[in-house]
Amino acid sequence: MITVASGAELARFRECCRMAAELRERLRAMIAAGLELREMDEAARTWLDGRGARSWFKGYRGYPAHICVSVNEEVIHGIPGKRRMKEGDIVSVDLGVEHGGFCSDTAFTAPAGKADAPGDKLMRVTREALERGLAQARAGNRVGDISAAVQGHVEAAGFSVVREFVGHGIGRKSHEDPQVPNYGRAGTGPLLVAGQALAIEPMVNEGLPGIRMLDDGWTTVTADGRRSAHFEHTVLVTAGDPEVMTGSVGAAG
Numbered sequence: 672m673i674t675v676a677s678g679a680e681l682a683r684f685r686e687c688c689r690m691a692a693e694l695r696e697r698l699r700a701m702i703a704a705g706l707e708l709r710e711m712d713e714a715a716r717t718w719l720d721g722r723g724a725r726s727w728f729k730g731y732r733g734y735p736a737h738i739c740v741s742v743n744e745e746v747i748h749g750i751p752g753k754r755r756m757k758e759g760d761i762v763s764v765d766l767g768v769e770h771g772g773f774c775s776d777t778a779f780t781a782p783a784g785k786a787d788a789p790g791d792k793l794m795r796v797t798r799e800a801l802e803r804g805l806a807q808a809r810a811g812n813r814v815g816d817i818s819a820a821v822q823g824h825v826e827a828a829g830f831s832v833v834r835e836f837v838g839h840g841i842g843r844k845s846h847e848d849p850q851v852p853n854y855g856r857a858g859t860g861p862l863l864v865a866g867q868a869l870a871i872e873p874m875v876n877e878g879l880p881g882i883r884m885l886d887d888g889w890t891t892v893t894a895d896g897r898r899s900a901h902f903e904h905t906v907l908v909t910a911g912d913p914e915v916m917t918g919s920v921g922a923a924g
Contacts, residue, residue, distance in 0.1 A: 683771035684842065684868070687724075688905050688916035691768040691775040694718055695917070698738070698766070704758040704783045708740045708751035715766060724770035727845045734889060739765040739778075741890070746833055746874055746882055746899040748889040756783040761790050763901040767845060774845040776870040777917040778903035789877065790898060796828040797875040797900040800853075804873065808906045808913040810865040818855030821873050825853070831880035832873065833899070836891070841870045841905055863908045868916070872903030 697718060698711050715737045719725055726737035734748075741749035741763040742756065749763075756762060765778035780794050803820040817838075825832050838851030849861040853873050863869075876882075881894030893899050907914040 680772075684773040684775075684907075685916060687768055687770040687773040688775040688777075690722060690724055690770055691766060691777045691905070692917045694766060694768065695764070695777050695779060698764050699779060699781055702756065702762050702764075702781050702783050704756050704760075706756050706783070708742075708749075708754050708756070711740055711764065712736045712738055712751040719768065722770075724768050727767045727769040727774050728765075731845065737766075739763075741765075741899070741901065743898050744893045744896050746876070746891045746893060747836060747901055748891050750887060750889055758784040759786055759790070761786055761794060761898055761900060763899070765901065765903065769845070773843060774841055775905045775917055776841055776845070776872075776903060777905060778872060778901050780900040780902060792828070793830065793875065793877050793898060793900045796825060796830055797873050798902050800824045800832075800873040800875065801871060801902040801904060804851075804853075804871045805904060805906050805913055805915055808863060808869055808871065808908050810863055810908055810910045812863050813858055814849050814851055814860030814863065815855040816857045817869075817871060818852045818860070819857040821871075822854040825873065825875050831876045831878070833876060833882055834880055835882055836874055838869060838871045838903070840868065842868045865908055865910045867908040868905060869908065870903060870905050872901065874899060874901045 740751040760783040763780040804817045807816040832853040840847030878895045878897035905916040
């Protein structure tokens, strides 16, 4: 599916993605031991309100918050509440911005204070897997080229990719075709075309790939209780190098 056009529409999409990148970096700077997760959600709400934008997460299929904050064994969709970060926690933040008729999506994982060496490796490998997936997002490739690049890097490092949740097309809607799994075979799947936007998002487990959902109906955790990391960018497929739409502010991820 072609999700964005050129000219004024593309400019609006870029602005929506730039806002997501800026908000991501503001939230990254808040992460510290002792912080209540709900403080990040409130900061996101205030920041978006001040710019005439909104979180497309809020109310999506009934989701109750503006962002997702997942800690340690929580893979994705953690609801930010009264829990306080502890020294050494690894914290994944996922956010989506709706503005100017477009949607953007980005995520990162960062430590509260200093992580241990295995946690640092988990975050590094997940970030690198995202970078390898992004590099395959060019016209003429197939979705499987992205998937294989992510899976190969993750598994070579001794980690596993989550299979029940995947990346997706994005643009005028928050979720569009095609789905972008983090596992698969190169040269397979839908053909990528210039002008198409994708949200590529490796979710990587320290241990086995299995997951389960908590009773809140949203928070997904690793089945074995080991940690997980999550990085995501919105990327525009082009005939040349991919344009990482949410990568223009701060560090990758």
